Amino acid sequence: MNIARLNRNLTSRILTKSRSLATTAVTAPQQEDDEYSATPQYPPILDLSVEKKLERKRATKSDEIRNAKTVEEKQLKINMPRYYGFKSFMFFEEHIPYNSLSLAQHVTRTHLIKTKDLPEYYQNIDVEDLEIISKDVQETLLMEIDGIQRQHHLKNADFTDVQKENYLGSSIVKSINRALNNVLVHKYPHIVNNEMDLDPRIESSWVVGGMDPDESIKKMRGGHEFLKQFKNDPVDKTFSYVGSPSLTIRAELPLPYVLSPSEADNPSLDVPFFEYDPRVLGMGVEYRHAANIPGFWPGDSHTFGLTSYLQTGHLLERVKHFPDVNDTKEASHHQAILSSYAWLHSQANHLGFTTFNDITYPMVTQTVLTNGKDFQFYIYQLNTILLHSKNTTENPKRNICWASDEYKLYEGIQEGKLIGFNEEVLKNLVKLYSNAPSERLGVNLRPYLSQEEKLAADYEDEDKRRWLEKEYKFLTSNRPRLKELDEVYAWEKIYKVDHKTRLMDKKRRFFELFEKPWTRTLDARLPEYIPRALRPDLPRHKGRRAKEYWP
Amino acid sequence: MSTRWYPIYQKTGPQLRVFLPNFWMKLIRTTEKQPKNIVQFSCSMQMTQFDIKNYLEKIYNVKTVDIRTRIALGKTRKDPGNGYVIKEDDAKYAYVTLPKGEEFQFPDLYPDENKDKEDYEKSLEQTKQGYKDYLEKNKGRPGMPGWFTI
Numbered sequence: 001m002n003i004a005r006l007n008r009n010l011t012s013r014i015l016t017k018s019r020s021l022a023t024t025a026v027t028a029p030q031q032e033d034d035e036y037s038a039t040p041q042y043p044p045i046l047d048l049s050v051e052k053k054l055e056r057k058r059a060t061k062s063d064e065i066r067n068a069k070t071v072e073e074k075q076l077k078i079n080m081p082r083y084y085g086f087k088s089f090m091f092f093e094e095h096i097p098y099n100s101l102s103l104a105q106h107v108t109r110t111h112l113i114k115t116k117d118l119p120e121y122y123q124n125i126d127v128e129d130l131e132i133i134s135k136d137v138q139e140t141l142l143m144e145i146d147g148i149q150r151q152h153h154l155k156n157a158d159f160t161d162v163q164k165e166n167y168l169g170s171s172i173v174k175s176i177n178r179a180l181n182n183v184l185v186h187k188y189p190h191i192v193n194n195e196m197d198l199d200p201r202i203e204s205s206w207v208v209g210g211m212d213p214d215e216s217i218k219k220m221r222g223g224h225e226f227l228k229q230f231k232n233d234p235v236d237k238t239f240s241y242v243g244s245p246s247l248t249i250r251a252e253l254p255l256p257y258v259l260s261p262s263e264a265d266n267p268s269l270d271v272p273f274f275e276y277d278p279r280v281l282g283m284g285v286e287y288r289h290a291a292n293i294p295g296f297w298p299g300d301s302h303t304f305g306l307t308s309y310l311q312t313g314h315l316l317e318r319v320k321h322f323p324d325v326n327d328t329k330e331a332s333h334h335q336a337i338l339s340s341y342a343w344l345h346s347q348a349n350h351l352g353f354t355t356f357n358d359i360t361y362p363m364v365t366q367t368v369l370t371n372g373k374d375f376q377f378y379i380y381q382l383n384t385i386l387l388h389s390k391n392t393t394e395n396p397k398r399n400i401c402w403a404s405d406e407y408k409l410y411e412g413i414q415e416g417k418l419i420g421f422n423e424e425v426l427k428n429l430v431k432l433y434s435n436a437p438s439e440r441l442g443v444n445l446r447p448y449l450s451q452e453e454k455l456a457a458d459y460e461d462e463d464k465r466r467w468l469e470k471e472y473k474f475l476t477s478n479r480p481r482l483k484e485l486d487e488v489y490a491w492e493k494i495y496k497v498d499h500k501t502r503l504m505d506k507k508r509r510f511f512e513l514f515e516k517p518w519t520r521t522l523d524a525r526l527p528e529y530i531p532r533a534l535r536p537d538l539p540r541h542k543g544r545r546a547k548e549y550w551p
Numbered sequence: 552m553s554t555r556w557y558p559i560y561q562k563t564g565p566q567l568r569v570f571l572p573n574f575w576m577k578l579i580r581t582t583e584k585q586p587k588n589i590v591q592f593s594c595s596m597q598m599t600q601f602d603i604k605n606y607l608e609k610i611y612n613v614k615t616v617d618i619r620t621r622i623a624l625g626k627t628r629k630d631p632g633n634g635y636v637i638k639e640d641d642a643k644y645a646y647v648t649l650p651k652g653e654e655f656q657f658p659d660l661y662p663d664e665n666k667d668k669e670d671y672e673k674s675l676e677q678t679k680q681g682y683k684d685y686l687e688k689n690k691g692r693p694g695m696p697g698w699f700t701i
Contacts, residue, residue, distance in 0.1 A: 324651070326651070
């Protein structure tokens with residue numbers, strides 16, 4: 001029997017192959033001149049060691065992310081490897097483990113400078129008419145505190161001390177902010193253009209290298225003939241931060257930097273190295289998508305943060321567990337460093353930089369830790385966000401945080417008057433407000449975003465716009481997947497994995513099929529189904545699934 | 552007070568009343584690499600974090616800052632004769648954080664034993680190397696007895 005009659009596809013495949021062979025044979029003499037050159041051209045000689053191979057792989061990954069056109073596509077691209085999210089070490093703003101400052105500094109590559117006052121840069125800012133401002137602020141403070149104490153729900157027993165403190169603090173912050181804006185707006189016109197957010201959601205994810213692998217990884221590597229030699233090599237870890245300042249102020253332009261970029265390379269700015277697994281301090285691990293939310297969505301014109309006010313109510317509860325005064329101070333530093341870094345990092349992500357593509361210019365933010373009475377000022381300059389793999393040790397740039405002492409704005413209230421009002425604190429606050437954002441001359445603020453399309457909203461194709469928006473919002477929503485990550489049940493671990501006692505059972509579970517559900521990629525799913533009534537007039541089997549636009 | 556079961560005392564019977572505490576803590580070497588101010592204990596299952604704190608502070612006068620516990624699943628193994636699966640008991644582990652600046656190093660309990668072990672390993676290594684050299688020397692002459700050449 002003829003083979004062609006057995007399988008039609010087969011014959012067509014054979015025919016096309018032979019046809020292509022025939023064409024090359026005919027055209028070969030003509031191409032001969034083009035194919036050969038006078039000097040031989042060899043492909044580049046590559047170092048084939050495992051280390052170099054990995055480095056090249058990382059470089060391609062970062063290039064791919066950099067080449068993604070828009071902010072949303074870059075974020076999708078980062079998340080492509082994991083359908084169920086990355087295994088992330090979680091930093092929650094209000095949960096600060098004991099003795100964890102070195103960890104916070106290590107994962108953000110921050111050099112901490114403890115000063116009495118604001119850094120030198122702020123000493124050049126003049127503050128005039130402090131008396132008028134002081135009068136206004138004192139009046140507002142008295143009004144606010146009096147007003148809050150009259151409020152019925154604060155006397156409610158359901159309100160914990162922490163909630164009361166946070167409520168009082170954020171109300172005072174809001175009123176001080178309003179008073180200062182009103183007074184200073186005449187003198188500093190940039191204040192008019194500022195945007196303000198109340199209780200914004202700040203989330204950020206980044207990758208840090210250089211930490212020791214845990215026992216399970218060591219065990220896995222040790223059992224593999226080839227991986228044995230890399231048993232103790234450091235691993236990359238994903239960290240996520242979740243927090244919510246009480247108030248943030250942002251502008252269209254960045255703040256001028258405090259230290260020049262070249263000074264940030266100074267090796268004398270030491271950063272502690274935290275070599276242990278972060279779980280030794282009691283940190284938790286969750287499966288989470290890498291979400292970067294600076295309190296606003298892509299497309300907002302005010303993408304540069306100026307000042308954020310953080311709440312300190314949680315310290316009341318923390319002091320009960322850890323009464324160490326020095327540790328409480330360090331906890332404040334921990335909170336300020338992580339919050340400042342996470343906010344700036346997520347802003348950088350909205351400018352087209354990612355944890356794999358470093359920022360090209362420094363960014364600065366001002367952070368105030370306050371409960372309405374005690375004030376602590378932090379200035380944070382972000383010089384690098386490249387911390388993965390070897391960069392933890394080899395990246396010469398460091399981020400810098402200046403931490404001031406703790407000051408009391410006032411001592412107390414007696415007979416409707418503020419006692420011991422500290423004008424120095426007010427002066428510092430005014431300096432933060434008067435520090436005007438300015439244009440960076442000759443610096444492209446969004447070098448890694450495409451010229452035509454900077455956001456998904458810039459695409460002309462409406463279907464693509466909708467699809468990108470939907471996928472991006474899902475990643476940032478932190479909603480669980482409809483089908484949860486598979487697990488090995490305890491009985492399966494005993495009777496199927498550890499001891500093969502059920503040989504007659506059908507092998508249907510993932511661990512029997514050699515599948516790893518946690519390595520499922522973001523696009524490993526069927527595209528959305530389009531009902532027949534909504535499809536164009538095509539044959540029945542065509543156009544069932546919607547088009548997808550993975551970056 | 553112990554909750555252990557003892558045989559009821561009969562006249563002329565042996566005195567079996569040895570009261571052992573239910574609460575015990577055993578200092579163990581950390582499995583994962585830990586900061587120097589964290590100490591790992593294996594403790595009795597009933598002990599809570601408060602019990603552990605009080606135990607260390609009241610009996611041994613050790614100040615603690617933070618205590619975290621976990622219950623580890625006991626290992627399973629097959630009965631060698633009958634083939635059914637046996638599970639060992641679960642165990643509770645406590646990770647005790649000492650105040651900042653304090654350090655704890657797990658003591659070297661059997662220094663002599665370690666030395667003996669090292670000597671043994673050294674001699675074993677030497678023997679192995681000697682055999683390797685012998686094989687290398689006689690590579691080209693398979694099957695030749697060892698006494699044939701010097």
